[in-house]
Amino acid sequence: MPLNPINAPDLSTAPSTSEVIVKHLREAIIAGKLDEGEPIRQDDIAQMFKVSKIPVREALKRLEAEGLVMFQRYKGAVVTKISEPELAQMFEVRVLLEVKAVRLALPHMTEATFAQAERICQEFMDESNVGRWAELNWEFHACLYEPAQRPFLISLIRSIHDKVERYLRLQMALSDGKERADREHRAIIEACREGDADKVADMVERHLTGVCQTLYEHLPDNRYTHHG
Amino acid sequence: MPLNPINAPDLSTAPSTSEVIVKHLREAIIAGKLDEGEPIRQDDIAQMFKVSKIPVREALKRLEAEGLVMFQRYKGAVVTKISEPELAQMFEVRVLLEVKAVRLALPHMTEATFAQAERICQEFMDESNVGRWAELNWEFHACLYEPAQRPFLISLIRSIHDKVERYLRLQMALSDGKERADREHRAIIEACREGDADKVADMVERHLTGVCQTLYEHLPDNRYTHHG
DNA sequence: CAAGGTTATATTGTATACTATTTATCGACG
DNA sequence: CGTCGATAAATAGTATACAATATAACCTTG
Incomplete structure (x- = not known):
């Protein structure tokens, strides 16, 4: 059987809500639209995308690993300030x-x-x-x-x-x-x-x-x- | 005011549940205790730590950004296979x-x-x-x-x-x-x-x-x- | 019995609901 | 008047509940 004769896209990697949010937030941070040090309100982001904050938090956790935001317990995520x-x-x-x-x-x-x-x-x-x-x-x-x-x-x-x-x-x-x-x-x-x-x-x-x-x-x- | 005269620890960075899970899962992956390609069952991990799967998912999202696991939509996370x-x-x-x-x-x-x-x-x-x-x-x-x-x-x-x-x-x-x-x-x-x-x-x-x-x-x- | 469809089960992804903690508000007290 | 403390509001973090999808078991049919 020839492999992928019709050049099929990989449907299993379709983006989830949290991945869409990751992308938008990352771009916003990179573009400087979010001031460094200012807290990112999970409920606000959630309302922007008309979703709950669960995927928002997952997105923020990803961005934390990328070094773009930092979590402080019970205070939330803030855009990382680079010295x-x-x-x-x-x-x-x-x-x-x-x-x-x-x-x-x-x-x-x-x-x-x-x-x-x-x-x-x-x-x-x-x-x-x-x-x-x-x-x-x-x-x-x-x-x-x-x-x-x-x-x-x-x-x-x-x-x-x-x-x-x-x-x-x-x-x-x-x-x-x-x-x-x-x-x-x-x-x-x-x-x-x-x-x-x-x-x-x-x-x-x-x-x-x-x-x-x-x-x-x-x-x-x-x-x-x-x-x- | 002298800064931190008693060398106080930063309590605001106390680890949350998801961070504890990140640490354990990361070590397990690094140690090769999880076979590459094998799916990581969120409920299983959750039960191990006696928590719900919300913090487990957040942990996995972090590890995804670190390149240690990969998500496939509706199939879950698997340990990344490096070619x-x-x-x-x-x-x-x-x-x-x-x-x-x-x-x-x-x-x-x-x-x-x-x-x-x-x-x-x-x-x-x-x-x-x-x-x-x-x-x-x-x-x-x-x-x-x-x-x-x-x-x-x-x-x-x-x-x-x-x-x-x-x-x-x-x-x-x-x-x-x-x-x-x-x-x-x-x-x-x-x-x-x-x-x-x-x-x-x-x-x-x-x-x-x-x-x-x-x-x-x-x-x-x-x-x-x-x-x- | 093989192939394909159909239901059942398992698992992920997300919304809702609740708890823990911080921050703001406000009043008592010196 | 300022400070301390209690209370209320806001927010983060997590559990539960449910919806979307995939996988497995089973059944139908030729």
């Missing part, structure tokens, strides 16, 4: 992982890869919506790493992305982050075209550490002391 | 992260670090319980990385450890894995004492890739085709 040292550590790991990814991907890149990356860059520059920027930013990076054929590595990078993205948004909006990102992205594409692995690795590293640096400079100093 | 390519990718990332960790840690290691590492090695060799081996193996590695003062990096390494540990158990028990691990561990300690970062990095990398290699050789070939 500056933690941010620095995350970028340190990102550099490590993303440099590895792009190195592995480089030999398998084709003109289609570059074209796709440039298309994303263009869309990025034409876009005015801040929320979409971050999304396209990830798409760009993912596009460069995908040829590596390392789903585990990429999912790990993505999970870190998800945690820091709402801070990046800040940085991109305030400084000339967008133009700088575009410049650096296009330069990386060119380096990839040349096929010089060391150069590409160096550029990706500088790009990421640069972003981290700007982010640091634009972080409000009082994020530890402000109340309410 | 050989996935295992290889995980080790690839482990090498990357652990080499980085030990490099960062090296300059901050003291004689206390080495003594502690040696103590763990000794306990490892004196131990006959397979389950305890893996635990001590992690303790050894964590001991070497802890001086790096990179909690995020170490937690990432740990999460990968947790996913592959039940396969390592297999490998350690079947081959001369235990003796070899001890030999290599002690050699790594010596290299750390010498303070030669490149040498240490190289040894850690060889150690990990070696483990992965042996693991690969001892994996049953039929793990994709065997039914029931």
Whole structure:
């Protein structure tokens, strides 16, 4: 018997209510629509989706494991607040992982890869919506790493992305982050075209550490002391 | 007001039922007490802990995010089966992260670090319980990385450890894995004492890739085709 | 007796109901 | 007037109950 001759979708993985909620909440947190430190009211979320709070809690438990929210017993879940040292550590790991990814991907890149990356860059520059920027930013990076054929590595990078993205948004909006990102992205594409692995690795590293640096400079100093 | 003058514990983080269950289930999965592919019956777990299945489900949702179980709608959660390519990718990332960790840690290691590492090695060799081996193996590695003062990096390494540990158990028990691990561990300690970062990095990398290699050789070939 | 349908059972997923705990409100007391 | 304590409201956490679906047992039919 030939396998899956009609390319049937996997019905057993149809999303449950809690999975739908996970997706929405994750996007909301990443987009910075929920202030960090502010408690997430289970009943409110439940009413938004017209469901009970059971699936809401299951969704929050998942997001807790992803590091996006934190539970405090009898006080509920709050959006995780990332300290500056933690941010620095995350970028340190990102550099490590993303440099590895792009190195592995480089030999398998084709003109289609570059074209796709440039298309994303263009869309990025034409876009005015801040929320979409971050999304396209990830798409760009993912596009460069995908040829590596390392789903585990990429999912790990993505999970870190998800945690820091709402801070990046800040940085991109305030400084000339967008133009700088575009410049650096296009330069990386060119380096990839040349096929010089060391150069590409160096550029990706500088790009990421640069972003981290700007982010640091634009972080409000009082994020530890402000109340309410 | 002086901060926490009596070093008070944080009572707001007292574990809820679901968190207790998470911990136990996680340990059971890591220890290989639950066969991969076999469904985890929510009511069974609930009865074991004499609770309802609500906290059990929340626990499973957490473990799903950690990659230890997978949900199939209306069929429940099963222990995640890791394919050989996935295992290889995980080790690839482990090498990357652990080499980085030990490099960062090296300059901050003291004689206390080495003594502690040696103590763990000794306990490892004196131990006959397979389950305890893996635990001590992690303790050894964590001991070497802890001086790096990179909690995020170490937690990432740990999460990968947790996913592959039940396969390592297999490998350690079947081959001369235990003796070899001890030999290599002690050699790594010596290299750390010498303070030669490149040498240490190289040894850690060889150690990990070696483990992965042996693991690969001892994996049953039929793990994709065997039914029931 | 084989193949396919049909009912029964088991299991998951979610809503409702209840309990435990925290937080806000308010009054007694110094 | 402020502080302490009691009470009330709000919210989290969990048990029970029920609905949706899958699996197994059985039955029908050729």
